[in-house]
Amino acid sequence: MTAVPGRITDPTTLYKHWVSLDRDVERQLLRWGDVEGWLMQQYNWHQLSEAEQAALPEGQALRDIDERLGRLYAERDGLFDKLPRRGAQTLEAIAARLAVVERLICREDEPEAHAMIVGSRRDLCAIIARTGGSGGLSP
The missing domain is CATH 1.10.287 (Helix Hairpins)
Structure with missing residues (x-):
């Protein structure tokens, strides 16, 4: 993800950056699904308590993706309001x-x-x- 400084006002650049962020969200969601599927097969992930999930080092990948998605959503949604209509x-x-x-x-x-x-x-x-x-x- 490339940061677009707040001073950028060129609409084309803003639109392209929004699309880039949205594509990154899409990639992270696909990755999340892959990791979750693997965790389901290996550990029956959804049957584990939150504490058990937190204790599994393999679950860190999901936590990392969730954290990244949070940042991406915030940046993408904030940028959307600045896109000229x-x-x-x-x-x-x-x-x-x-x-x-x-x-x-x-x-x-x-x-x-x-x-x-x-x-x-x-x-x-x-x-x-x-x-x-x-x-x-x-x-």
Whole structure:
């Protein structure tokens, strides 16, 4: 996780950092599931008391992941409030904002909306690549 100083105000950078944090959350949750599954198989983890779980050195991995997730959630959620909702000045900013929205819309709950957002972001990125840059946008 790379820290973005509080003085960064470039919307594209803020959106990209939010996506990076959200991806890290996703990776940590997957890792948590793997570790918990292993602990279930090896120690019947959920049948252990909190004291027994705390005494197992192998359980430290879950505690470490929980601690990291707490920090990631706090940073990601705090950053979300600072993300501009409108007023983009570049195509890159719009594409980066769509990348945030793509992660906010659950693919399983809203497959059509998610597909349209993903397609729009990809189309926009293709236009950016084809035209050689962001270019300014007129209101």
